[in-house]
Amino acid sequence: MKQYHELLEHVLKSGTEKSDRTGTGTFSSFGHQMRFNLQEGFPLVTTKKVPFKLIVSELLWFIKGDTNIKYLLKHNNHIWDEWAFKKWVESDVYNGPDMTDFGLRSLKDEEFKEMYKEQMNIFQKNVLNDEQFANRFGDLGSVYGKQWREWNKSNGETIDQLREVISSIKHSPDSRRHIVSAWNPEDVPTMALPPCHTLFQFYVANGKLSCQLYQRSGDLFLGIPFNIASYALLTHLVANECGLEPGEFIHTIGDAHIYSNHIDQVQTQLKRDFKKLPSLSITDDKSIFDLEPEDIKIKNYNPHPAIKAPVAV
Template sequence: MASTFLRDDSRPDPNHWEYQYLDLMRRIWEEGSERQDRTGVGTRSIMGAILRFDLADGAMPLITTKRVYWKTATREMLWFLTGSTNIRPLVLQGVKIWNEWPHARYLLETGDRMSLDDFVARIIEDDAFAAQWGDLGPVYGKQWVDWPTYEQAGEDEQGALFRKGEGINQVAEVVRSLRDNPGSRRHIIEGWNVAQLDSMALPPCHKTYQFHVAGERLNLALYQRSCDVALGLPFNLWGAAIMLRMMAQQTGHEPGELVWMGGDTHLYLNHAHLIEEQLSRQPAGTPRLELRQADSIFDYTIDDFSVTGYDPHPPIKAPVAV
């Protein structure tokens, strides 16, 4: 399918960083393999993609060809760092991006036809209901800051007995290792806990973060096993970039390069209007982030983040595939 995307010779600023994102979107839409997927919506997909962004001087990969609600994405990342797995703290901040998954589980398990709006209102108003139905299972933050361990507690006639051990805070460990052993190749935060995937509302898409020190600069490579390029990737790029910025600040480094790598990198077939509209737009400006110092990587609040130079095109609405 041909798009209305403006080609290289008609770009006002052909070197603008955002063309990496737009070129990837166009490539998938025009050349991707059309296939069915878990959601039943259908996608066009390619395998393997790489985007690179230099975060020097406060620059951030904040998409300008449609408005990205960066405060929502920031609140989500800060929620991950708390280790919480319940949507209630997000809902109380007006963040809606995880609501569909527990709502779908509620409908399936109860047979009740409660609307999404009524479900979210009940999450806010009813502590017990939120505890029962607002939990997503051991998703992202749980694995990042409290990866489960088990230790032998004895034996019986059937073999060894185990009890739950102390959880591993991968984020804290990476902060420590970046400070104490910057040349290590083990600065990794991993979310793909095979033993617990079936307990998660959604297995981690942005699954592996690896940091790399080059002189005074801190780089980050993010591997994402599955990526919705139209709706998810703008959030994922921002989330990874603020993770790099926070980690650099906490370990005494300058922000370096963000390298994003996608596995199954796709566009949903019901996002055609979004894709065609966005590919007809031209990026502009260089958004920058001012980040106020926090005592630790777990102490940042939304008020510590300030974006300048961001004047995006209007938002483009599209449905989320659950």
């Protein structure tokens, strides 16, 4: 993972200080690429613990075409809670304490933080137990799963991009059109968060499947380790589905940034030494579309301890 650390160091030293949508502020650099040979181990960051189970359940959520956080909550995954929660507390049915700017306020005000936790707990329980509430406030709009599996056409029909690209890899491996796009300009306004990882392309050579991701925006400390592992896992899963070996994962990032309230955490991580990469275990007798989290396991993962940092919403 040396190249990931080198990117963190580069942005710390040479990044441009910029404002951002969340009001947090970032240090940013534009246009970077990392390459991971998946034959050399699974690229899960070892200089801090990354919760692999969350990566698995989120990716399977995308693959299933789901856009409601109910599936994630059932698997104890809270990656997307804040965006759905924001939708609820800004609605006309919410009657609890003022949650304006809850992300930033919870970092500075302990009394508010407790109120925020209480309201989030209420929200999560309602999503899990009240179908009508979940349908209204648990859904994040036309985010990744919708675009991958049910892209809207102008004639009212839909395109299952993921299933089609898998078929294309199997039947026309040398095609240069093995592409899935999550960036649908018409749907961006209806998404809780416009896709950061916008487009990926597969490439077949010498019996191996490689994948290149273009990511328009990358939170280097919190998000990018997830993205690396998620798309490396996707490459493994599609390779299995198509009877190929995994090749490379190539990660191309547009705006690569470190949030201003992550600087101390990044500096802590950069002082740590690298450990041996883990390996991946996948149930072989299931289609990619039928996999559940228990079918995917990581082996020999012995990272440094986790480093907590706030999520900018």
